[in-house]
Amino acid sequence: MIAVAVLLLPLLGLLLYGMDRVEDRLTARPPEPRHASGRLRLIPGGRQHTADHAARRQHEQQSRAA
Numbered sequence: 001m002i003a004v005a006v007l008l009l010p011l012l013g014l015l016l017y018g019m020d021r022v023e024d025r026l027t028a029r030p031p032e033p034r035h036a037s038g039r040l041r042l043i044p045g046g047r048q049h050t051a052d053h054a055a056r057r058q059h060e061q062q063s064r065a066a
Helices: 004-029 050-063
Strands: none
Touching: none
C-alpha cells in the first residue's frame, strides 16, 4: 500500500503543477492589442488631406513625370 502511494506521488505532483498552469492561463488578462502606427493607411482616403499634404503629393507626381 505504501509502495503504491510512493509511486503515485510524482504523478500527483505533476498533475497539481499542470492544473496550476492551466488556472493561470484561464485567469490571466489577455495581452494588449498592438495597433498599427498612425502613418499606416491601408485604404486611400481614410482621412482628410490637408492643403499642405495635397501640394506635396502634386509636387511628387510632377517630379515622377519629369
